[in-house]
Amino acid sequence: MCNSMTSKLHLLSRFRVVLCQPSHPGNIGSTARAMKVMGLHDLKLVNPEKFPDNEANALACGAVDILENAQVCSTLEEALTGCTLAIGLSARKRQLSHRLVSVREAATEARELLLQSADEDSKIALVFGTEMSGLSNAELDRCQLLAMIPTDPGYWSLNLAAAVQVMCYEVRMALLDEQQALPHAGLKATPATNDEVEMFYRHLEQTLTEIGFLNPHSPRRLMQRLRRMYARTALEKEEVNILRGILTLTQHPRPPEE
Template sequence: MVPANIRIVLVRPTHPGNVGATARAMKNMALRSLYLIEPEKFPSPEATDRAAGADDVLQGAVICASLDEALKDCHLVIGTSARSRRIEWPTLDPAAGARRLVEGARNGPVALLFGQERTGLLNSELDRCHFVVTIPADEAYSSLNLASAVQILAYEIYREALAGAAVSPTEVREGRLASSDDMQRFYQHLEEVLQEIEFLNPDKPRYLMRRLMRLFNRASLDDNEMNILRGILNAIQQGRHKN
């Protein structure tokens, strides 16, 4: 059975037909949790027509005003991208990405992000992702239609769920995994402290925070680890204030 904790998140979709086709692709593969961030046209008759019987998925779609809202309580976020970036994110193939999502959904909500049709996910949106999935395609024409990309990854998720992807025995956690909200508060605190100790120059930040975010995202911190790190940051600030 496909875990109900897997969210399919479309970021600012512009074509209602793609939203409807996404709902159909999801229902084909037993996915039900659709989140739409600032959809340009929704609800829409075109979306309903393209859903072709997946009306229940459309009706249950959660409309969000921000990425923060869509990722609330998620402890694992995987983005999708067809193009290379100056700073590369940890990248998985579709099967490995699906395996991470199915395993992660056992511990709470997880999200799979798809960017706007024209631009894909922005770097600021990829910063919220622990991993990026790239679907192999011909380099001469590698951009997939949004709903097609959803169908491919939904199929991989379904296959992994049917196979009963095993939880790694080495992944023993003392507490719950840190949510996306927890991680954002930590990154804000970390940036504040790095500026205070003059390790990070806000006028010339380069890519320091992005690299640090990638590092800690890969670690998949739990609550106890998060509390330790936040405690260290608080101690640094208190020590500086005493001097």
């Protein structure tokens, strides 16, 4: 493999596959195989029903090392720690959901974010829901971008591991596509991680409750709308710090100067 191709594909190590509550161990094994074929190795499992499991190992077909290094998490928030972008795979547009694009567009946006980022340790998560119902609304809220595989409208059901394979393929091809890559000049930004953004959302909700803008007993969908709005901006670390500074001053105003 030539040096230029190798330099691009090293970015595959910055991608993480997250499976939320997978119920079939065979799908976990097949997911590991799909990942390894495309050069991805970071797997997180949120509350899997059965893992580790012999069926998962059998279907991994040479990718057991990915299963051995997979991390089991109790929450999606834990699985997204250190990620600057979470791309949720969805079969359909949801009400009040984040922007929905094709998996090809999502892979291209992920590549551009990595190339522009000054943080070389940040990760991008590819988040998949359960085999039966996909991602819940609460899980989608933890993502900043939704991606859809454009299947035939007459039969849109896709096996979990097959969906992982398609998404990982698109990521690999986006990194290899020199002609579509945008020039990146000037200073690189440091995007905020998922955990930093989640702390901002909690701070925001607390502040809005304290000033009476949000009624905690009848919140409706205010926080969902705010999440969707901020997700479109791709918040940087410094921007989150500025916003939280504003919130802190709102909660604890400085006394007027005499």
